[in-house]
Amino acid sequence: MLAALSEKHEHKKVLPELEDAGKGVVMRFAPNPSGPLHIGHARAAALNDAYVKMYGGRYILRIEDTDPKRVDPEAYDTVAGDIRWLGLGITETVYQSDRLTLYYDLCRQLIEKGGAYVCTCDNERFKELKMARQACPCRDQPVEQNLALWEKMLAHGFREGEVTVRIKTDLLHPDPAMRDFPAFRVLDSPPHPRKPGAFVYPLMNFSVVADDHLLGVTHVIRGKDHIANTRRQRYIYDHFGWKVPVYRHYGRMGIEGVVLSTSQMRLGIKEGTYSGWDDIRLGTLRALARRGILPEAVKNAMLAIGIGETDISFSWDNLYAENKKIVDPVANRYFFVPDPMTATIHGAHPVVSRLLLHPADEKRGVRTLAFSGNVLLPAAELADRTRTLIRLKDLFNVAIEHDHGRPHIAFAGDSLADARAAKAPIIQWLPAGAEVPCTLRTPEGDLAGVCEAGVQQELSKVVQFERVGFAKIDAVTDDGIIAYFTHK
RNA sequence: GCUGCUAUAGUGUAGACCGGCCAAUCAUGCGAGCCUCUCACGCUCGCGACAGGGGUUCGAAUCCCCUUAGCAGCACCA
CATH class of the missing domain: 3.40.50.620 (HUPs)
Structure with a gap:
């Protein structure tokens, strides 16, 4: 099994x-x-x-x-x-x-085996001959002459572009790229970063x-x-x-x-x-x-x-x-609130919420968020006016009324079951005052927001911003946190 | 243009050499549901392909030919 x-x-x-x-x-x-x-x-x-x-x-x-x-x-x-x-x-x-x-x-x-020769033809000229499947004059030089030219080449007796060693192949090969291709050349500049004296390559x-x-x-x-x-x-x-x-x-x-x-x-x-x-x-x-x-x-x-x-x-x-x-199995979870707006929760008592760093591993511990009246919520979550009930994850439910523009948000019970029954979305939040500025960089542009202070301990690690996606913590400074979006 | 290679779902991939067990594998993606105090993870179900046309054969994704498409190379680069 x-x-x-x-x-x-x-x-x-x-x-x-x-x-x-x-x-x-x-x-x-x-x-x-x-x-x-x-x-x-x-x-x-x-x-x-x-x-x-x-x-x-x-x-x-x-x-x-x-x-x-x-x-x-x-x-x-x-x-x-x-x-x-x-x-x-x-x-x-x-x-x-x-x-x-x-x-x-x-x-x-x-060269001694007759498998290569030193060619001093003009490049254009050689190319013409190659396309016409014809040998250049250098091809039939005796081995001794090739060796002499090779020595001259190594002694820097040629300048860049004046000489090239070619491999003897098949001039009748249908692919011109195969015909007597080059094997060595002289380069007078730039100097090689590791071998400044080299010129035959x-x-x-x-x-x-x-x-x-x-x-x-x-x-x-x-x-x-x-x-x-x-x-x-x-x-x-x-x-x-x-x-x-x-x-x-x-x-x-x-x-x-x-x-x-x-x-x-x-x-x-x-x-x-x-x-x-x-x-x-x-x-x-x-x-x-x-x-x-x-x-x-x-x-x-x-x-x-x-x-x-x-x-x-x-x-x-x-x-x-x-x-x-x-x-996924290793990334700690945190709240990141994009485009945050401050909201007062009416009728709620202060309470400390404990959230698991990883949902599948309690041993990893918790992060604590202390609620005392005001929270930061993603503005986008309040944009839908038909939404009347929302659960703040690991906190409580809130009821939303859209009176005149500004939403009025009130405590609406602790019951998770109620929230589920009402199919209320469960969203991330932060206690107002406990947030750290955080910029989430994505290929499409930056997303400004705030995140938990605990993220400051995750420098250069990948975390999961719940409901947003995975992110690599790139920098932690006095001005806030820079995170790069990894993927959902 | 010339020389050559390749062609399976949105994407990647198995099967092709040794035709039948392939009404085509697995992953990813997408959709639905379950689970779950994340839109993550996990689970269930579903969607979705043999480039086209001929041929060989009792039988072709698999072999052959043509077409089409893509790619590579045709450098004194790697």
Whole structure:
């Protein structure tokens, strides 16, 4: 019986098996340090993480910083922080910028094998030849000449744009993107933040293959925008005679109503449209964190999506549901009164109300609200003139009469049963004078209100404002509390 | 345009490789009710899909073809 019950809650989505994973796997998460991680990154990170946990093995964090133009020096720390927050089972970290000489050595080997050549053609000229499926003059240079040119390249004998190392592929390949794609280039500026002296850089397809092989990566899960790269990379594997990892390419994930492009976010922050990388209108992990979304929820949501090749649209509802499962049992409950109006309750005696911090766990204790005549109520609750009876939660019932504009509110008994029988709404309230100003920030704008003083003890935690929704307490100051709306 | 991939309810997902057990799974969402001093949680019931058209077959969500739609790539980015 108990087993049957718990089974029902363990409908854990199981990821499909990977080939050749029986003896464990080596996988990697390979972000480019250009800005903070967002939901899109979380999918790759969570999927790879889950497979490593499933089969056992190593999980490599590889910082792909081989394009100094796309490296934001601050992002090294940002990315590290985001990964810490996500709680990935990273076993080792490598920086590609530390491995340049490794790539140089492999490049020389590849040239010696005749698998690559140093091309000094004009870019436009090469492109024309490529589209016409024709070899450029450099392609047939003898190995010795290629090696000499490569040495010259490493000795800074070429300026930016004058030279590129190309992988020999198939000039007749129907996809022009496959034909003799580039592997190394010279960049004179900007200087690399971590390796200021560097000027010969590998392109992604080369460094990725080199590292996947060198680090022993067995399985690669990445977005299908890399399908063409996988095909290109296969040429390099073939030239070296290396074993190709198992690849899985998941579909594109569209995300409603959120900016994910790093450059757009950066621009928006610079122009003041967004307050920072954790502006709640952005899809960064830090924005989610600020709103009270927990990393486990993000990971669970990503695993539920899985590795399907179909393009999908990410739904916030599904993420919120995952988050609520985690947050509901732990979040303390408090009253938040939006748009408060003061009301005098006629005919009521002072009384102290004790409310549970959590309805399912009495041991967590109570909060006390001392009523002594005046309360603060959500103005919206009094707007409906047909409403004659309301129960103030854990206090008593009140009768409302709308005489001339201002409602007249009077004590109407303690009986909860009466309130239920009359289908009276049970609403949140605060004793006048005991309130703390509280601004609830939502993606749609700020909601001004007041909340219990106890909320001041919940800094950086997620609480539930009863009948309003979950919120992360972002700041507690003398001026009041700032909370971010998480979800209902 | 060229090269390739994909198509199950509002959203996500299982089933597809090995056709029948699928009048199609689970979650989420929505609706109704129960429970409950929250519009939360929990429980019950309900709504809702095999993109379209051909073909193969006794039988197709599952295999084949076409159409349509979406996506990716076609960078000296990752």
